[in-house]
Amino acid sequence: xxxxxxxxxxxxxxxxxxxxxxxxxxxxxxxxxxxxxxxxxxxxxxxxxxxxxxxxxxxxxxxxxxxxxxxxxxxxxxxxxxxxxxxxxxxxxxxxxxxxxxxxxxxxxxxxxxxxxxx
Numbered sequence: 745x746x747x748x749x750x751x752x753x754x755x756x757x758x759x760x761x762x763x764x765x766x767x768x769x770x771x772x773x774x775x776x777x778x779x780x781x782x783x784x785x786x787x788x789x790x791x792x793x794x795x796x797x798x799x800x801x802x803x804x805x806x807x808x809x810x811x812x813x814x815x816x817x818x819x820x821x822x823x824x825x826x827x828x829x830x831x832x833x834x835x836x837x838x839x840x841x842x843x844x845x846x847x848x849x850x851x852x853x854x855x856x857x858x859x860x861x862x863x
Contacts, residue, residue, distance in 0.1 A: 773804060776842070777812040777832065796845050806838075806845045813846050 771784045793803040808816065819828045820839065829836045 773807045773809075775807060775809040775812055776805075777808050777816070780809055782809070798845065803845055806841050808842050808846050810847075813842070816842060817847075 769783070771786060771789065772781050773784050773789070774781050789800050789804060793800040796803060816828060816832075816839070819831060820843065823831075825836050825839050829839050832839070
């Protein structure tokens with residue numbers, strides 16, 4: 745009898761149909777520097793956006809993960825925003841947005857030479 749083969753086909757079809765009704769979540773955060781993804785939830789994203797006074801789409805568009813933020817703050821502290829922008833291939837305004845919208849809003853110290861140039 746070929747009944748066991750027929751049963752296995754039905755099981756395979758049911759497994760394939762199981763995932764067809766799922767919606768793709770909008771709550772993925774993608775790091776702008778590394779491309780790494782992580783799952784989040786609407787509440788977390790909306791609270792972060794509210795905290796920084798921006799929209800959820802804008803906050804998600806400027807998200808960088810913790811490890812990337814740490815490297816970025818080290819580069820900015822040692823070499824300045826202009827050098828960091830050159831290193832990461834973006835403009836200085838984008839570096840400022842990444843620093844402002846991620847982390848805890850700590851002040852990034854700059855070298856005294858940069859302060860003299862700015863004055």
